[in-house]
Amino acid sequence: MTLSPDPAVLARWPDVPACYDWLSLDRRGTWRLQGEAVGHAGLVGFLSAGYGRDEAGNWLVHNGPQRVYVALEYTPWVLRLHPDGRLTTHTGAAVAGVVAACLDEEGNVLLETELGAGLLDDRDLAAFLAQCRCADGSVADDEALLAVMAGGREEGAQPGSQPGSQVRWRDLPLQAVTRAAVPQRFGFRPRPAP
Structure with a gap:
C-alpha cells in the first residue's frame, strides 16, 4: 500500500x-x-x-x-500463522493470499503476499514446518528442510527440478533465498536514508 x-x-x-x-x-x-x-x-x-x-x-x-x-530489522511485514490457518500482519491486517514461500539460510520463513514480503514470526515456525510436505506427502524432515536452506536439491529430486521443489507448503514450493537478497528480491529498502 x-x-x-x-x-x-x-x-x-x-x-x-x-x-x-x-x-x-x-x-x-x-x-x-x-x-x-x-x-x-x-x-x-x-x-x-x-x-x-x-x-x-x-x-x-x-x-x-x-x-x-x-x-x-528484516521485512516490512511480520506475519502470524493462526491455528485455523489464517495469516495476519503485525498491524492486524488479514493476508488474502500468498504467492511464494521461501526459507533463508538461517531458517527464517518469508512469505510473499499481496501486501508485500513478510517474515513469519518465529513463534509460528513449528506450526509452519508441520505443514511442509515432501513430494510423497510425508512431513518434510530436517534433511529436506536443510537442503532447501542450503539452496540445494534434496536426494531423489527429479533432474531439472528447482531447489526446494520437493518441499511444499500448502500448494507452494518452498524456495531458497539468502537473507542478503531479500530486500532486492521483494523491492523494499530496509534502512531509509535522506
Missing part, C-alpha cells in the same frame, strides 16, 4: 522535515521508538493505521505532514 499525505495538510505545512532513525520494526512485529518497544495500545494503533510505503520502496508512517521512516 503506497502512502501519500493529504494534499491539504501538505499545503498548510509544506516544509516539515522527514524523520529518520527514530522508528523501527523488529522481527516480531514490535514497533520501537529509538530502540524502546512501544507498548501503548493507542500509539501502536496509530502507527499500524498509518503504515505504508513510498514510491522508492521505503516504509513509513505519516504523522500529519511528516514522514516518519521505519528501519526494518
Whole structure:
C-alpha cells in the first residue's frame, strides 16, 4: 500500500522535515521508538493505521505532514500463522493470499503476499514446518528442510527440478533465498536514508 499525505495538510505545512532513525520494526512485529518497544495500545494503533510505503520502496508512517521512516530489522511485514490457518500482519491486517514461500539460510520463513514480503514470526515456525510436505506427502524432515536452506536439491529430486521443489507448503514450493537478497528480491529498502 503506497502512502501519500493529504494534499491539504501538505499545503498548510509544506516544509516539515522527514524523520529518520527514530522508528523501527523488529522481527516480531514490535514497533520501537529509538530502540524502546512501544507498548501503548493507542500509539501502536496509530502507527499500524498509518503504515505504508513510498514510491522508492521505503516504509513509513505519516504523522500529519511528516514522514516518519521505519528501519526494518528484516521485512516490512511480520506475519502470524493462526491455528485455523489464517495469516495476519503485525498491524492486524488479514493476508488474502500468498504467492511464494521461501526459507533463508538461517531458517527464517518469508512469505510473499499481496501486501508485500513478510517474515513469519518465529513463534509460528513449528506450526509452519508441520505443514511442509515432501513430494510423497510425508512431513518434510530436517534433511529436506536443510537442503532447501542450503539452496540445494534434496536426494531423489527429479533432474531439472528447482531447489526446494520437493518441499511444499500448502500448494507452494518452498524456495531458497539468502537473507542478503531479500530486500532486492521483494523491492523494499530496509534502512531509509535522506
